[in-house]
Each structure stands twice: as structure tokens, then as C-alpha cells.
Amino acid sequence: MTSILLRGRTLSFLRWPETIDDHSAWRYEEDGGLLIRDSRIVAAGAYAEVEKQAGERTKKIDHRPHLLLPGFIDAHVHFPQMQVIASHGAELLDWLNTYTFPEETKFQNAQHGRRIARLFLDEMVRHGTTTVAAYCSVHKASAEAFFAESHHRNMLNIAGKVMMDRNAPEGVLDTPQSGYDDTKALIREWHGKGRQLYAITPRFAITSSPEQLEMAGALCREHPDLHMQTHLSENHAEIALTQDLYPWSRDYTDIYAHYGLLGKRSLLGHCIHLSEREADAISASGSVAVFCPTSNLFLGSGLFDYQRFRRRDKALRIAAATDVGGGTNYSMLRTMDEGYKVIALNGEKLNPFQSFWQLTRGNAEALSVVEMVGTLDLDTDADIVVLDARATPAMRLRMETIESLAEELFLLQTLGDDRAVREVYVAGRAAKSDMIAG
Numbered sequence: 001m002t003s004i005l006l007r008g009r010t011l012s013f014l015r016w017p018e019t020i021d022d023h024s025a026w027r028y029e030e031d032g033g034l035l036i037r038d039s040r041i042v043a044a045g046a047y048a049e050v051e052k053q054a055g056e057r058t059k060k061i062d063h064r065p066h067l068l069l070p071g072f073i074d075a076h077v078h079f080p081q082m083q084v085i086a087s088h089g090a091e092l093l094d095w096l097n098t099y100t101f102p103e104e105t106k107f108q109n110a111q112h113g114r115r116i117a118r119l120f121l122d123e124m125v126r127h128g129t130t131t132v133a134a135y136c137s138v139h140k141a142s143a144e145a146f147f148a149e150s151h152h153r154n155m156l157n158i159a160g161k162v163m164m165d166r167n168a169p170e171g172v173l174d175t176p177q178s179g180y181d182d183t184k185a186l187i188r189e190w191h192g193k194g195r196q197l198y199a200i201t202p203r204f205a206i207t208s209s210p211e212q213l214e215m216a217g218a219l220c221r222e223h224p225d226l227h228m229q230t231h232l233s234e235n236h237a238e239i240a241l242t243q244d245l246y247p248w249s250r251d252y253t254d255i256y257a258h259y260g261l262l263g264k265r266s267l268l269g270h271c272i273h274l275s276e277r278e279a280d281a282i283s284a285s286g287s288v289a290v291f292c293p294t295s296n297l298f299l300g301s302g303l304f305d306y307q308r309f310r311r312r313d314k315a316l317r318i319a320a321a322t323d324v325g326g327g328t329n330y331s332m333l334r335t336m337d338e339g340y341k342v343i344a345l346n347g348e349k350l351n352p353f354q355s356f357w358q359l360t361r362g363n364a365e366a367l368s369v370v371e372m373v374g375t376l377d378l379d380t381d382a383d384i385v386v387l388d389a390r391a392t393p394a395m396r397l398r399m400e401t402i403e404s405l406a407e408e409l410f411l412l413q414t415l416g417d418d419r420a421v422r423e424v425y426v427a428g429r430a431a432k433s434d435m436i437a438g
């Protein structure tokens with residue numbers, strides 16, 4: 001049995017922090033310890049106390065003065081879009097047709113999928129992200145490549161092959177039947193294998209025929225424990241085209257509701273231009289609205305109204321995500337920095353504790369994986385990020401004037417990126433230094 005004892009300033013969340021003085025919302029240890037046995041956290045708290053529980057052969061790793069937090073979670077990302085990032089000049093539908101769909105046709109080639117899956121998960125680890133909800137391409141082989149790589153690294157990831165049978169080039173289309181059959185086969189092979197979780201993934205209403213959404217709904221009924229992920233209400237032209245394609249529907253959300261796609265494990269990317277009725281329906285179903293700030297700014301899609309959605313009587317569950325490659329950065333720190341600005345443009349503020357809650361426990365709750373990750377609780381998986389707020393000369397300089405944990409977190413969010421991620425543990429194994437060494 002391998003065990004390691006990490007020492008550092010530990011921070012994890014118990015609930016949403018209402019204000020920066022809401023101390024009972026988090027647990028912070030100035031000299032903290034995390035004892036990890038095999039892949040789990042078996043003791044956590046003040047270092048002096050945790051050390052007493054360590055055996056003689058326990059390896060001790062001192063990360064002081066850095067912060068130890070639960071690994072970051074990215075609730076919406078497209079792994080086949082690594083070579084789409086930085087595609088210039090288009091809004092959503094043109095961007096999909098001009099750059100994204102042609103790029104995704106390359107994943108017909110299984111070898112290409114394996115290469116990109118490896119590089120993608122390297123990037124996740126480099127940036128401190130230990131769990132993602134990922135879209136693969138339409139090709140079954142792309143999901144196989146993703147899961148094989150994720151399983152090899154023992155990461156907890158959620159993913160699915162996209163189902164799309166119309167309004168895209170031939171090379172990225174399936175059919176209602178093949179989309180169903182491939183999804184079934186992938187669920188059989190990968191869901192619950194090690195830490196892998198499958199998400200039923202109809203891309204969005206524009207690229208799925210009514211028959212395909214019917215099949216996606218059948219899959220959700222047959223597998224109620226699975227996630228479902230799709231896109232909703234990102235862009236005005238998208239919404240108008242969707243209404244043309246489903247003229248009977250009351251609104252965009254109504255389409256997904258009609259096919260049985262809403263529910264507690266449903267992840268709805270973007271949700272920018274929702275009516276009150278749609279927000280009510282999403283709230284009532286327990287579905288999650290996924291905030292993708294760098295993508296929403298880059299594609300000029302609009303401003304997600306985070307605080308309104310949180311505060312309304314029928315509040316929405318919210319997750320945060322990069323949405324690479326519409327999103328422009330792999331880092332969840334960069335993502336929340338842009339998120340802060342989007343929220344500011346809506347006349348509101350998110351405090352640094354709220355941001356870091358969102359990146360960890362908040363996203364874990366939204367993805368229904370909080371029993372396993374997103375906290376530093378006993379018996380959860382040891383997915384941990386080590387953050388250095390003095391990682392760059394500019395950060396070091398600014399740290400000279402910083403006096404509180406809240407200020408330090410805000411600096412990490414505002415100036416931090418992969419350089420601030422000193423180490424990442426995936427299921428108790430040092431994954432970032434391993435990758436660099438390897």
C-alpha cells in the first residue's frame with residue numbers, strides 16, 4: 001500500500017460562500033496535511049495531527065508555502081478542437097461550418113484521435129484540471145481514444161461521442177440508428193470502467209434530426225444514471241434557425257424538454273439568451289447551465305447572467321467551463337478571470353471564494369461527482385492541485401502587497417495560468433511533474 005503525506009496551505013469548500021467573510025463556507029489550514037493512501041484521502045487537517053496517522057514508510061512531500069486545493073473541474077470542453085482555438089473572425093454558425101466541422105472530420109482517423117486525446121489530457125493536467133466533461137467527435141473511435149487515454153491516467157472524466165445527423169458535412173455525420181448503436185456500445189465498454197463516465201451527447205438541435213433527439217431521449221431513459229450534454233441558447237442566429245427547424249416548439253429549451261433530455265444530470269452549454277420561461281423549466285428539471293466565458297466573449301455570443309440565474313426564486317444550478325476550442329484557454333483560472341469580467345459587465349461581482357468554490361466543489365456538485373472529487377473530504381479521490389501565487393515576476397511583485405487569502409486567490413485568478421500550477425495529483429499520483437519528467 002503506497003501512502004504519501006502532502007504538506008501545504010489546504011483550502012476546500014463546504015458550501016457556496018455568500019461573502020468574503022463567510023468563513024464557515026470553507027476550510028483553510030495555514031499548515032495543513034493531506035494523507036493519501038492508494039488513491040484516496042484518508043486524513044486531512046492540521047499537519048501536526050495528520051502526521052500522527054502517517055506510517056513509517058509514508059513519503060512526505062512539502063509544498064509549503066503553496067496552496068493545496070481540489071483539482072479543477074471543467075464542465076464543458078471539446079477535445080477534438082485543440083487545433084480550432086484561435087480561428088479568426090466568425091460567429092457561432094460560421095465558426096462551426098468554416099473551422100470546427102472540417103477539423104472534426106480528421107477524427108475519422110483513429111490515430112489522429114489518439115494523438116489529440118493524449119495531448120489534450122496533457123494540457124488539462126498542465127493547467128490543474130483533473131476532471132472534464134468532454135465532447136468527442138461524432139466518430140466512435142474518438143471517444144474510444146479519449147477514454148483509453150483517460151483510463152490509462154486514472155482520471156475521472158465524463159465524455160461522449162457527439163450525435164449529429166444533419167446540417168454538417170458528410171464526414172461528421174452519423175444516423176439516428178448508428179448514433180444510438182455506437183453510443184450503446186461505448187456505454188457498455190466504458191461507463192463505470194475505472195473512473196470513466198459516459199455522457200449521452202446530442203451536439204445541439206440544429207445538427208440532430210427529430211428522430212435523433214428521439215433516440216437520445218430513449219438512451220437517457222434506458223440509462224438514467226448517465227449524464228446528457230448539449231448546447232442551448234448560445235447565439236441569436238442559432239436560436240432563430242433552431243426555431244425554424246422545430247416550428248412547433250415554444251422555445252429552444254422546449255425542444256430538449258420534449259425529447260426527455262432535461263434532468264439532474266443534464267449539462268446545457270451556454271444558456272445565454274434564455275427567457276424566464278426557459279429558465280423556470282431548466283430550474284424545475286434540475287438541469288445545469290454551463291457558463292463558458294472565454295468562448296462567449298471570443299465568439300461574441302453574449303453575457304451569461306450568472307448572478308441573476310443564481311439569485312432568481314427558481315435558481316439555476318451553474319457550472320463553469322472552458323469550451324475549448326470556442327473557448328480560448330485551457331486554464332480554469334483564466335476562465336474565471338474572464339468570467340469575473342462577464343459578470344462585471346452584467347453589473348455584478350463574484351468574490352474570489354465564490355470563484356474557487358465554482359472551480360472545485362461547485363462544478364463537482366453540478367456534475368454530480370462531489371462524492372468523489374471537488375473537496376478534500378475524507379474518502380474522496382486524491383485529485384489535488386498545488387498553486388503558487390508567486391509563479392511569475394509580475395505575480396511575485398503583486399504578492400508583496402497582498403494581505404489576505406481572498407486577495408491571493410484573486411491574484412491567482414487574475415494573473416494565474418498553467419505557470420501557477422506547481423503540481424497536480426491525479427488519484428494520488430503526481431501527474432504534472434511526471435509528465436514534464438517523462
Ligand code: GUN
Pocket residue numbers: 078092096100203204231234295323326327
Ligand atoms: N454548438 C454546437 N456545437 C458547438 C461547439 O462545438 N462549440 C460551441 N461553442 N457551440 C456549439
Ligand code: ZN
Pocket residue numbers: 076077078231269323326
Ligand atoms: Zn461547446
